[in-house]
Amino acid sequence: MKQTVFIIIITCLGFASCKKNIAIKNESYSALIDQAMELSKDEDTLKLKEALVTYQKAFNKFPDSIDDYSKYNVSVIASRLKMNDVAFKYLQPLAALIEDDEGYPGWDYILGDYATEDYSNLFQDKCWEQLKQEALINQTQFFDNLALDEAEFFSTKKGALIDTLKAEQLYNYIKNQNNFLPKKKQDYSITFQINDTSSTSYFVHLPKTYNPENQYPMLVYLHGAIRYTTLSDYETKSNLKYANTKYTKRADVNDVVLVFPKADKNFNWMIGDEGFFMVPEIIKQIKSAINIDDDKVFVSGHSNGATGSFSYLMKQPTQFAGFYGFNTHPKVYTGGTFIENVKARSFINFSTDQDYYYPPNANDTLNKIMDSIKADYKDYRYNGFPHWFPDFDEAEPAYDILFEDLSNRKRNPFPKTLQWEFDDNAHGTIDWLNTIKLDTVKTTKLSHKPINFKITKWLKLDDNDKAVAIDVNKKAFDFPRQSGIIVANYQDNVFTISTSKIASFNVYISPEMVNLSKPVKVIVNNVLVFEKSIGFNEAFMINQWSANMDRSQFWVNYINITLD
Incomplete structure (x- = not known):
């Protein structure tokens, strides 16, 4: 049942965004509902009947507090008891909902993953087949509407053809880009x-x-x-x-x-x-x-x-x-x-x-x-x-x-100083240091040792869900691979960089970092490896815009550095 899944997630995992959760609107109502839910966990027929009576008592006493999850529970209990008329009494209005208390569509009660477990005793009833046909129609309409909403969400004004813009035009256009529309x-x-x-x-x-x-x-x-x-x-x-x-x-x-x-x-x-x-x-x-x-x-x-x-x-x-x-x-x-x-x-x-x-x-x-x-x-x-x-x-x-x-x-999009350590080329990027590649066979030039510490106590839940301390002997972190590190800063058009176990990297350039009218220098491990003027690169700019959609941290060119 959906109820069982809900209890496991909340009690054991603390994951409270389940599909069908009870809306507590009144303490007395909630007390009756809690009592009914507890009774419904038992497969005993008498307990199930008592649960059904308790739900109906709550509904009669607090009609303004009735929630969809409780109606769903009643329909499931009635199905288990083979009380088809009662089951359909509560299930039919749920199935007709555009969305229930949780925002879920009503057809999900009939076509969703839980239906076989919840309502197998109803499958031979002609009312079930009618509900199923209606649910299939509603499901199709639901996803058609989602597609329309999604298209509207991504709709924007028609902008300039950026591949026709030149250098600084392109830069200024993207930095100030606003093709957004209101949302419905x-x-x-x-x-x-x-x-x-x-x-x-x-x-x-x-x-x-x-x-x-x-x-x-x-x-x-x-x-x-x-x-x-x-x-x-x-x-x-x-x-x-x-x-x-x-x-x-x-x-x-x-x-x-x-x-x-x-x-x-x-x-x-x-x-x-x-x-x-x-x-x-x-x-x-x-x-x-x-x-x-x-x-x-x-x-x-x-x-x-x-x-x-x-x-x-x-x-x-x-x-x-x-x-x-x-x-x-x-x-x-x-x-x-x-x-x-x-x-x-x-x-x-x-x-x-x-x-x-x-x-x-x-x-x-x-x-x-x-x-x-x-x-x-x-x-x-x-x-x-x-x-x-x-x-x-x-x-x-x-x-x-x-x-x-x-x-x-x-965020500071252009920090003056960067330090980055990694052990997987997929994560060799930090701000203006991009596509850094490892070479773990290189001799270490920059001393670095990963920080770690020992954990000697851990908490675990006992049979009463109480946290008790147990002795452990484990490291806080794992280091399964060799890493590389890069430390860099820039000032007055000069990038000064130190590396360890690094094969290559790109220095990304923004006019907000350097003066493009003057030469840019790159010094790596105390060696001057680059010195020349660098301007706008239109193809690179278009590629970066497509890759990141970042108007603030927008790069206009790059310097590739490959180390010996």
């Missing part, structure tokens, strides 16, 4: 193609007063429980509810665009790199349709989503201004965790002292290390709370901290 809706479900055989979707929530003439901050929220979620054909307003209400209400007040991608165990932001491209690509897609402030794009998440946020900071932070995580496991699962990369941006963690996902003593040690390397890293500890801390009302102040930081923080 506030919420959109957008399809996302992962590869030739797999696709998913993401949900976009716009400010209520969205005006295409204004630029808006954007916050991407990464969900947790990636091993237990599935890719989706569409997303709904359920993304805006439950624990995420804390994001929604603050985003609405601060005019922040919210984005909710959907991942699974194969394509995600934490385990494996097959889906790591998804969030950057989604950001680029949204920038093509919505007037986003390129220097105010942020990512947050809970649990596996928080680890994903930390992973983008460690591996691919260029698009972002800042990173946040609730109950984070601060570790890269696909390679080395080079925590000095934090210095390229910032991270705020909201941790708890009863979290089985990552122990408080490990957070304490990491906090000291971050302080010692002068990283912009903060950890706010909330005592007395488990891993699913965001579900609690006491988490509200944490969201205030997050949105205050988001409001005040802005």
